[in-house]
Amino acid sequence: MRVHRTLVLAAVCTTVLAGCAATPADTTRSSATATAQASSAPSDAGKALLAKHALTGRSAMEVIDSLDRMPVEERPAxxxxxxxxxxxLVSGDDAEVSLPIPADRFYLSVAPYIDTTHECFNHSLTTCKGELGGKDVDVSLVEDGSGRVLTEGVRTIFDNGFVGFWLPKDTTATLRISHEGKVAEARVSTDADAPTCLTTMQLA
Incomplete structure (x- = not known):
């Protein structure tokens, strides 16, 4: 069995307004804007946007968990x-809302693949799509240095082709994913400059 080792691809996926198609400069500006807005209350348009999609009063973690698991055919266009x-960052109808993620938490969404993938940096919950939706994979995520197991076991890939992990902030770990005799392994990071989307893990 050959283990395919890969590093996180430093390519940018999605901005608030365009899925899987941003430049690094766009991402830097958007992140700075998001941080500045995180402590401010939504505008009236932002409140209307959240209400329209039944997101009012929900935390960033709740919204992320819900949207990443949503069947592709039910994604709001x-x-x-x-x-x-x-x-x-949630946007639509000419409005944008920034929901803060807890400072000690990091969300990483991973789309392992066999044949096809796409470049990604910031995970888009409503546009990005991976190859292996609905497949079961065996996962092991071990913190570097300490050897602490952050997660392990069988996970079912969401309908959008991704599997998500809530991880401690500011750590590095080795992620190993296997499926039907094929394996991929990557070193992941959860620092402030790390991608939230990983699409370079080819199962082989």
Missing amino acids: DLRASVRTDVL
Whole structure:
């Protein structure tokens, strides 16, 4: 069995307004804007946007968990939700809302693949799609240095082709995913500059 080792691809996936198509400069500006907005209350348009999609009163973690698990055919075409290291940016109807992610938490969404993938940096909960939706994979995520097991066991990949992990902030770990005799392994990071989307783990 050959283990395919890969590193996180430093390519940018999604901004608030465009899925899987941003430049590094766009991402930097959006992240800075999101951080500045995280402590402010939503505008009237932002409140209307959240109400329209039944997101009022829900935390960033709750929204992320819900949207990432949503069946692809039920994705709202008029909503964008981009996961950053510190906030979830929700936009649509000419409005934008920034929901803060707890400072000690990091969300990483991973799309292992066999044949096809796409470039991604900030995970888009409503546009990005991976190859292996609905498949069961065996997962092991072990913190570097300490050897602490962050998660392990069988996980079912969401309908969008991704599997999500809530991880401690500011750590590095080795992620190993296997499926039907094929294996991929990658070193992941959860610091402030790390991607929230990993699409370079080819099972081989």
